Amino acid sequence: MSAVTVTKTTWEKDQVAIKSVRVPVFVEEQQVPYEVDFDDFDAGAVHWLACDGDLMPIGTARMLEDGHFGRMAVLKWSRKQGVGRLIMLAAIDYAAAERLKTIFLHAQLPAMPFYQALGFYSYGEVFKDADMDHVAMRLDL
Numbered sequence: 001m002s003a004v005t006v007t008k009t010t011w012e013k014d015q016v017a018i019k020s021v022r023v024p025v026f027v028e029e030q031q032v033p034y035e036v037d038f039d040d041f042d043a044g045a046v047h048w049l050a051c052d053g054d055l056m057p058i059g060t061a062r063m064l065e066d067g068h069f070g071r072m073a074v075l076k077w078s079r080k081q082g083v084g085r086l087i088m089l090a091a092i093d094y095a096a097a098e099r100l101k102t103i104f105l106h107a108q109l110p111a112m113p114f115y116q117a118l119g120f121y122s123y124g125e126v127f128k129d130a131d132m133d134h135v136a137m138r139l140d141l
Contacts, residue, residue: 004058004083006050006090011042014049017057018042021049025073032130037071046094048087052078059083063091069105088118096141104138112137 011018019038026032041064050059061072069091074083095103106129107115112122120137127134 003053004050004081004086005055006048006059006086008090008094009047009049011045011047014047015042017049017051018047018060020057021060021073021075022071024075026071026130029076030130030132036130048090050074050078050083050087059087061087061091063095063103067095067100067103069103072105072111084114085118088115092118092139092141100141102138102140104136106134107137109133109135115139 009018022037023034026037027034042062045062045064047062048060049057052058057075058078059072059074061069063069069088072084072087074087092103103120105115105120106127107120107122109126112135115137116122118139120139122135122137124136127136
């Protein structure tokens with residue numbers, strides 16, 4: 001894969017690019033209803049957009065003001081190449097610069113090892129979100 005860039009952005013500026021990743025991943029692949037994936041929190045969240053060497057969007061995520069990280073999505077053909085890790089590292093750097101004490105997220109069970117490798121730990125019971133098993137995880141900064 002050519003060089004990937006990760007940029008911090010806003011919903012207002014890049015919602016078309018963000019949707020170009022989240023719709024195929026969440027709505028089409030994972031069958032999450034559009035109105036569940038796209039909520040009122042998008043407008044006020046900090047977003048990250050990963051683009052390939054041709055500046056095509058291939059990954060995205062968001063963080064709410066309270067440190068809740070979510071909506072991490074990487075297009076199928078760009079997975080397992082470090083894109084998610086680059087997005088997560090950018091989010092961790094941002095949270096640290098903003099002096100947040102904790103980042104927390106709701107990980108789909110298959111993604112737990114990915115987050116654990118970045119220092120997150122799980123807590124609480126497994127729960128359903130959009131009909132998929134999730135677990136709460138956090139990273140103390």
